[in-house]
Amino acid sequence: xxxxxxxxxxxxxxxxxxLTVYCNSSSVFSSLQWYRQEPGEGPVLLVTVVTGxxxxxxxxxxxxxGDARKDxxxxxxxxxxxxxxxxxxxxxxxxxxLAFGKGNQVVVIP
Amino acid sequence: EPEVxxxxxxxxxxxxxxxxxxxxxxxxxxxxxxxxxxxxQKVEFLVSFYNNEISEKSEIFDDQFSVERPxxxxxxxxxxxxxxxxxxxxxxxxxxxxxxxxxxxxxxxLTVT
Numbered sequence: 001x002x003x004x005x006x007x008x009x010x011x012x013x014x015x016x017x018x019l020t021v022y023c024n025s026s027s028v029f030s031s032l033q034w035y036r037q038e039p040g041e042g043p044v045l046l047v048t049v050v051t052g053x054x055x056x057x058x059x060x061x062x063x064x065x066g067d068a069r070k071d072x073x074x075x076x077x078x079x080x081x082x083x084x085x086x087x088x089x090x091x092x093x094x095x096x097x098l099a100f101g102k103g104n105q106v107v108v109i110p
Numbered sequence: 111e112p113e114v115x116x117x118x119x120x121x122x123x124x125x126x127x128x129x130x131x132x133x134x135x136x137x138x139x140x141x142x143x144x145x146x147x148x149x150x151q152k153v154e155f156l157v158s159f160y161n162n163e164i165s166e167k168s169e170i171f172d173d174q175f176s177v178e179r180p181x182x183x184x185x186x187x188x189x190x191x192x193x194x195x196x197x198x199x200x201x202x203x204x205x206x207x208x209x210x211x212x213x214x215x216x217x218x219x220l221t222v223t
Contacts, residue, residue, distance in 0.1 A: 033211055042114075042201050042214035043153065088153065095166040096141060096209050100153040 002027045002099035004091055012107040016078050021087060021104035024071040029091030032065055032072045033098065037086045046087075079108045112136040114215035116202050122221045123192055131187045131218045133202030142185045143203040143212060144177065146170070153201065159185065160208075192222045 004025045013019050023032070031050045035043035047056050049065035049072060056063045060083075062075040076083055086105050090098040115134045123129050135142050144156040158165040159177055176188045185204075189196055199219050203212040 030209060035214075040216075040219075042203075042216045045211050045213060048211045090153075092209065095158050095160075096143075096205060096212070097155050097158060097166055097168075098145075098153075098212060099155070102152050 002029075002091060002093055004089055004099055004101035006087075006089060006101035006104050008104065009102065010105045010107075012109060013079055015081060015108055015110050018075065018077050019079055019106065020073055020075045021106070022071065022073050023089035023101055023104075025091060025099075026070065027091065027093070027099075028069050029093055029099075030069075031092045032069070033090045033092065034063055034072070034074060035088040035090060037088055037103070043088055043090075074104070076106070079106075081108045081110050084108050114202055114204055114213055116200075116215035116218050118218060119216070120219045120221070122223065125194055125222055126191050129189050129192055129220065131189075131200050131202075131220070133185045133187070133215060134183050135185055135202065135204030136206075136213055137183070139204035139206050139213070141165075141205045141208060141210075142177075142179070143205075144187045145201045145203060145214075146198040147201065147217075148198045156187075156200075189220075192220075194222050196220060197222045 034046045037043045052067045052069045054065045060077045086103045088103045090100045142159040147153045157167045199217040201217045203214045
């Protein structure tokens with residue numbers, strides 16, 4: 001069983017602050033995907049990281065894949081209220097099967 | 111931007127009844143998936159499908175579940191005899207290639223009473 005643990009589960013910060021959330025596993029994944037999920041909707045893909053040590057940027061969001069391809073982090077710079085949401089990480093293994101974490105719920109207070 | 115569409119958005123059924131959940135994957139995608147999310151829990155893999163056959167299935171996907179691609183556009187999940195514990199959001203997803211990122215639909219909320 002592939003387990004992904006996301007921490008912290010819940011994070012509340014003021015607008016303009018920076019934050020980092022984490023996705024950790026003891027398993028190696030062929031790639032790792034970050035999604036954002038709004039209530040009552042499906043996960044929306046933000047980024048895929050494939051290579052150990054890879055860093056990808058999406059505007060104010062920076063995603064890093066660990067060197068051993070077991071963990072990842074998401075850093076948000078100068079958070080905005082629009083960044084509020086549930087961030088899910090998902091590791092790919094097998095026949096492109098994804099193992100999801102429970103998510104990092106981020107709340108940005110104006 | 112192309113998207114995965116799912117119908118219905120909400121399905122209520124009685125225990126023991128059959129349900130069919132429908133999905134239209136992105137048109138040039140070759141790999142199709144069903145996931146489910148029980149309220150408050152993780153998104154869980156059910157099944158993957160490629161070239162008109164199941165590629166992989168989880169332990170959740172027992173003989174009460176089946177998938178089908180009845181035509182060139184639809185991808186369905188059938189639950190033969192629903193149980194209370196089948197109540198969940200069911201998400202369809204598709205990907206262009208093996209190991210390409212998955213694109214999810216907005217889900218069908220299944221409520222079994």
